[in-house]
Amino acid sequence: MTLKDECTYLGIDLSTQQLKGVIVDENLQILSETHVQFDSMLPEFRTHSGVVRADKKTVTAPVLMWVKALDLLLDKLRVCGADFSKVAALSGTAQQHGTVYWQIGAENILHSLDPSNFLHSQLASCFSISHSPIWMDSSTTKQCQMLEEAVGGAEKLAEITGSKAYERFSGAQIAKIAETKPNAYANTERISLVSSFACSLFLGSYAPIDWSDASGMNLLDIQKKEWSQACLQVCGSNLESKLGEPVPSYTDLGPINEYYVERFGFNPHCRIISFTGDNPASLAGMRLGANDIAVSLGTSDTLFLWLSEPKTLPEGHIFVNPVDSDAYMALLCFKNGSLTRERIRNLYCSGSWDEFNRLLESIPRGNFGNFGLYYDSQEIIPFVQGDFRFDKAGSSVSKFTSPEFEVRALIEGQFLARRAHAEDLGFSVGPGTRIIATGGASNNKTILQVLSDCFNAPVFILEAANSAVLGAAYQAKHGRLRNNSNENVTFSSITSCVPVPVLACEPYKNSAKIYDPLVKRYRKIIKEIQTRTDSRS
Numbered sequence: 424m425t426l427k428d429e430c431t432y433l434g435i436d437l438s439t440q441q442l443k444g445v446i447v448d449e450n451l452q453i454l455s456e457t458h459v460q461f462d463s464m465l466p467e468f469r470t471h472s473g474v475v476r477a478d479k480k481t482v483t484a485p486v487l488m489w490v491k492a493l494d495l496l497l498d499k500l501r502v503c504g505a506d507f508s509k510v511a512a513l514s515g516t517a518q519q520h521g522t523v524y525w526q527i528g529a530e531n532i533l534h535s536l537d538p539s540n541f542l543h544s545q546l547a548s549c550f551s552i553s554h555s556p557i558w559m560d561s562s563t564t565k566q567c568q569m570l571e572e573a574v575g576g577a578e579k580l581a582e583i584t585g586s587k588a589y590e591r592f593s594g595a596q597i598a599k600i601a602e603t604k605p606n607a608y609a610n611t612e613r614i615s616l617v618s619s620f621a622c623s624l625f626l627g628s629y630a631p632i633d634w635s636d637a638s639g640m641n642l643l644d645i646q647k648k649e650w651s652q653a654c655l656q657v658c659g660s661n662l663e664s665k666l667g668e669p670v671p672s673y674t675d676l677g678p679i680n681e682y683y684v685e686r687f688g689f690n691p692h693c694r695i696i697s698f699t700g701d702n703p704a705s706l707a708g709m710r711l712g713a714n715d716i717a718v719s720l721g722t723s724d725t726l727f728l729w730l731s732e733p734k735t736l737p738e739g740h741i742f743v744n745p746v747d748s749d750a751y752m753a754l755l756c757f758k759n760g761s762l763t764r765e766r767i768r769n770l771y772c773s774g775s776w777d778e779f780n781r782l783l784e785s786i787p788r789g790n791f792g793n794f795g796l797y798y799d800s801q802e803i804i805p806f807v808q809g810d811f812r813f814d815k816a817g818s819s820v821s822k823f824t825s826p827e828f829e830v831r832a833l834i835e836g837q838f839l840a841r842r843a844h845a846e847d848l849g850f851s852v853g854p855g856t857r858i859i860a861t862g863g864a865s866n867n868k869t870i871l872q873v874l875s876d877c878f879n880a881p882v883f884i885l886e887a888a889n890s891a892v893l894g895a896a897y898q899a900k901h902g903r904l905r906n907n908s909n910e911n912v913t914f915s916s917i918t919s920c921v922p923v924p925v926l927a928c929e930p931y932k933n934s935a936k937i938y939d940p941l942v943k944r945y946r947k948i949i950k951e952i953q954t955r956t957d958s959r960s
């Protein structure tokens with residue numbers, strides 16, 4: 424059977440708490456979707472929110488749980504009515520930074536999977552490390568220092584790899600394994616990222632790591648798009664051969680393995696397009712353009728930007744762009760997002776969002792000069808923790824005089840910070856700028872209005888949630904056509920059929936007048952807080 428009309432595309436997302444799958448048609452409309460929740464559907468692995476915590480800093484996930492989840496997901500998709508014989512290409516995405524260690528000989532097993540058996544029973548002895556370190560791990564401070572020293576400091580590392588050393592990044596994680604489990608490291612023939620590991624399962628051989636996800640390792644020279652020898656050397660012996668050669672994110676890697684043809688009825692012509700990290704895939708799923716800024720309002724708040732040139736950032740990350748390898752993307756992650764919003768809601772609004780919104784709307788923009796910054800947990804950007812409140816005169820106060828000031832101070836403080844750090848990346852509002860809001864809090868129009876005012880730009884929302892898994896499905900089509908067509912295929916031409924984001928709110932006319940000075944105020948206050956914290960430590 425050949426794949427002509429009516430072909431479909433499959434996107435897979437191996438995220439922290441679940442494995443998702445979505446099938447889209449030629450017009451990128453969703454046909455079927457389902458997921459496997461790790462904690463509840465695979466309780467034998469005893470994870471909490473998909474992870475195992477050995478101590479406060481050491482966080483892993485069982486590799487076989489992910490494999491078993493794939494067995495389940497494909498069965499569940501079939502039960503939903505998915506016709507795998509129509510899938511022309513598949514691609515995927517996964518939580519970033521996590522690493523998977525394939526034992527010597529594992530690729531032979533991948534090559535000869537038996538369709539009458541589950542994947543997880545055949546791959547049971549394939550991993551030299553049974554629990555993969557994941558992005559929530561922060562146990563590698565020592566290895567981070569080593570990595571920065573080896574290349575001449577944090578700034579130099581950021582210049583080469585797009586980020587200074589971060590504990591969760593794969594280079595430091597690999598270095599820790601090489602140091603603390605030398606036998607397991609020596610018995611490892613391939614190290615995958617979670618994304619390229621999932622891709623390998625479909626390919627039946629080791630899938631290369633893609634440039635975008637590789638940018639989250641502190642190992643890739645993001646300008647040359649090759650491994651940095653200086654970084655590789657400090658992280659483990661023979662590391663280059665264990666990692667394989669990285670490739671562009673939309674590379675067509677070959678046909679699906681026979682196992683899936685026999686067991687699930689996939690078409691033997693179905694192509695496997697390189698998998699990537701969840702943040703790059705979200706950029707693809709949102710169809711972010713050069714004039715846009717994506718603001719994801721979730722457990723943590725994340726900002727993405729399209730960049731045409733790489734930059735060296737004091738904080739935050741630069742990745743190779745997943746849909747155009749000549750471009751880049753910036754990612755800023757703020758830990759104190761929805762959880763902090765929920766704390767203030769619980770404290771001042773008896774847990775009610777309606778009440779929260781009512782209070783937020785009851786005070787004019789600018790909050791009568793009251794200004795607050797709230798960091799429940801250690802913030803990443805900037806590196807501060809605690810609540811900070813200032814009155815109109817600039818004096819530090821322990822509480823505001825009424826709840827509505829707290830609510831408005833929280834939301835204005837959060838969004839002014841997002842804007843200031845986006846501006847540090849070179850972002851500025853111009854004609855055609857769109858803020859694309861996603862994540863749980865993007866359902867709250869009152870909060871979005873403050874976002875729009877603080878940035879002085881219109882805010883748009885996406886119809887479909889789950890931008891990462893959709894991004895993977897779009898990338899499947901992009902990769903297939905880009906690699907197999909004589910025409911000039913671009914990601915934006917492929918995805919032009921996707922509904923455009925919907926306008927949610929526009930800034931009030933005098934927003935710039937109110938908030939431009941407040942961005943300056945934020946910068947001044949944060950500098951003071953940091954100086955105070957530094958002098959105490």
Ligand code: 5FX
Nearest residue numbers: 439517518519558701702
């Ligand atoms: C980004 O750098 C992160 O660590 C997270 O967003 C993970 O990718 C979540 F999966």
